[in-house]
Amino acid sequence: xxxxxxxxxxxxxxxxxxxxxxxxxxxxxxxxxxxxxxxxxxxxxxxxxxxxxxxxxxxxxxxxxxxxxxxxxxxxxxxxxxxxxxxxxxxxxxxxxxxxxxxxxxxxxxxxxxxxxxxxxxxxxxxxxxxxxxxx
Numbered sequence: 001x002x003x004x005x006x007x008x009x010x011x012x013x014x015x016x017x018x019x020x021x022x023x024x025x026x027x028x029x030x031x032x033x034x035x036x037x038x039x040x041x042x043x044x045x046x047x048x049x050x051x052x053x054x055x056x057x058x059x060x061x062x063x064x065x066x067x068x069x070x071x072x073x074x075x076x077x078x079x080x081x082x083x084x085x086x087x088x089x090x091x092x093x094x095x096x097x098x099x100x101x102x103x104x105x106x107x108x109x110x111x112x113x114x115x116x117x118x119x120x121x122x123x124x125x126x127x128x129x130x131x132x133x134x135x136x
Contacts, residue, residue: 019070020068020069030085050071051066109122
């Protein structure tokens with residue numbers, strides 16, 4: 001509380017962050033950064049068109065395409081640069097409604113709330129950002 005105003009801090013740890021990386025959004029960003037198409041094709045072949053299924057009580061579900069996540073145990077797993085590319089636009093996406101501080105796999109959003117409008121602004125902005133990142 002600052003005087004009669006609130007100060008909001010939203011900690012956003014990105015634990016298990018590689019599990020949440022949307023493949024198409026990552027590939028779009030790699031193209032935007034003009035990464036060599038051969039490298040993009042290699043990453044695409046490792047990420048896209050994978051399927052998974054679940055076994056429960058001896059029965060298997062239908063295979064479903066995996067659209068997020070970096071497979072564990074692959075060469076892409078240790079490449080933190082891909083995750084940095086994936087999240088580095090968060091400050092630009094949030095600048096209208098919050099200050100953003102990124103460090104490694106942590107993000108902190110803060111805003112000095114002066115009115116109910118401030119609460120609505122940050123809530124709306126976070127909602128929009130989440131939708132944008134899910135849809136790609």
